[in-house]
Amino acid sequence: MTSPSASKKLFACLALALTSFGAAAQSKEDATCRTVRFVDIGWTDITSTTALASVVFEGLGYDPKTTVASVPISLAGLKTKQIDVSLGYWWPVQEPSVKPFLDAKTIEKLDPPNLSGAKATLAVPSYEYDAGLKTFADIAKHKDELDGKIYGIEPGSSANAKIQKMIDTNQFGLGGFKLIQSSEAGMLITVDRAIRDKKWVVFLGWEPHPMNIQMKMSYLSGGDEVFGPNYGEARVYTLTNPDFMARCPNAAKLVSNLRFSTQLENNLMVPVMAKVRPADAAKAYLKSNPQVLDAWLAGVKTADGKDGLPAVKQYLGL
Known part of the structure; x- marks a missing residue:
């Protein structure tokens, strides 16, 4: 029979083990998760936000890839799992195109949106x-x-x-x-x-x-x-292929954390539209505004399971 003090120690050890297991499970992803496949629908705002996300993933030790494709082709790529993530579902203008995929559960939409307060009039x-x-x-x-x-x-x-x-x-x-x-x-x-x-x-x-x-x-x-x-008013949502969130929990955590603002995008789009390479513009923005990384990287690990925030800051030279 186990003593009360021994039981407490055993319980504490089990709790620690389960916590460690959960953290390890998030960082131990399928090997295919090392390459995060984005699609850019060719709009400057989506080019800019995709570049931001890609730079952060690089800092975590991932290998992000971006394909430029029209909205219909991007949706087909998500459905067939050739694409992992799109940051460019503009609602309501794209709703007629996207809704059939959501209804059929062949594409997943993340809530809340990655951008609120957009407008066109x-x-x-x-x-x-x-x-x-x-x-x-x-x-x-x-x-x-x-x-x-x-x-x-x-x-x-x-x-x-x-x-x-x-x-x-x-x-x-x-x-x-x-x-x-x-x-x-x-x-x-x-x-x-x-x-x-x-x-x-x-x-x-x-x-x-x-x-x-x-x-x-x-x-x-x-x-x-x-x-x-x-x-x-418009909102912009993140879309993923149907198994990305479950298959790649750590990468998915970052994707689900991404939130942008109209002011952020207004400013970042200036150099991108002036033909500065999007990745360079994104790195420059993050170096000048490192505070955005705190929320984006909350609970996110590097590809090999270390703390994400210090790794990305080191990558950016902060």
Whole structure:
């Protein structure tokens, strides 16, 4: 028969063993987990966040790989387990494409989103907003100053379709306006030129994007029926293939910890859009903002089971 003191010691040893086993299980992953396969849907914000995640994984001793692919191809890759992680499920714009995979449980969506507070709706330079163009209903009142034009992005985009529908149905009195379709870069050059000349312009704006810190701009209210509530609010979710979270628990812990902000992405996208290599831009950002690593690496180990945070800081030279 065991004495009470001996029983307590035995219980403590068992508890310690179970805790150690749990930690070891998280760090002892399938060999295939050493390579974490990301997909980048080709949008600058997703290129930027994928680069951040990849740099952190490198610091942990993993070998991240990124494939650039369209949304449909990325979803097919997740389903067939050729891809592990996508940081780029923009909701609600991609919901029709993603929902069938989620319903069939062939792709897993992580909650909460990795980015909240994103938006896309019509915007104006702040001097126009201050002069009275504050809502969708105000646009038609200033048709002459705006030259009867609304600037969108590339032909075929869902945002352009929403603008064109407003014009076609004379919503907000916009029947006499013309949608000017252009590339993202072309639209921004036009807006930047208008701001320099203090001319009036109304355009499609969105966040995250460097435009939010590179120009003084204001988003128009009153467009909920067109772009959705809260200035066309969007959320960005992380997707994984159906067995990644169970098969690679340590890598999955980091993936599930990743949270970004619009301000982070606005700033990181500046060098990326200026053609700085995304990995270099990500490393520079993390060196300047190491505090983000604390939450991302909570409970995360290196690929060989050591504490993750000091390893990544050492990798970054912090």
